[in-house]
Amino acid sequence: GAVVSQHPSRVICKSGTSVKIECRSLDFQATTMFWYRQFPKQSLMLMATSNEGSKATYEQGVEKDKFLINHASLTLSTLTVTSAHPEDSSFYICSASRQGGYGYTFGSGTRLTVV
């Protein structure tokens, strides 16, 4: 079955630093990847959609200069949280879909804590 690997699973960083989260589709080509954020006791909220080789499309209210998304290949997308602040502490989850397919495969998530 389709597998999406997300790393790291947990990261603690100091305020003002940047953190990169990787999302890889291991056994399929992901034409579209999605990045979600989830705060405690809340549902997943879509941050952005990225298509391979194109600029990401960000949801309203999500700062594109703060959350940099790169989808340079059909198997890898990265989310970089720049100049992280404590309010960026959250659970970040990626999801991938394949061309012509249906259903989405999710990564295991990254717990980011900014201190």
Next chain:
Amino acid sequence: DAKTTQPPSMDCAEGRAANLPCNHSTISGNEYVYWYRQIHSQGPQYIIHGLKNNETNEMASLIITEDRKSSTLILPHATLRDTAVYYCIPLSSGSARQLTFGSGTQLTVLP
């Protein structure tokens, strides 16, 4: 995308069937009903999806009413590992569609 209504929480005894309802009265004709679940601190997991007909796979059964305004996810023999938040999500066919998560139902399977 159609809006959904799910009960915020449900309990189920281990070994019994868990029936999780979802109301999606504004669903359009080309929208499938997808079900995902999220175990605490993990990424969501696909369970099942359907358009009109009832569906069954190794994880669950999906019953969709004839008017497609509601559906029920059935876990035939719930185990403790089925404790999770279950999301019902209408999704249109086509490429590059995005899943929009509502608040879901917290299912707690009790020993």
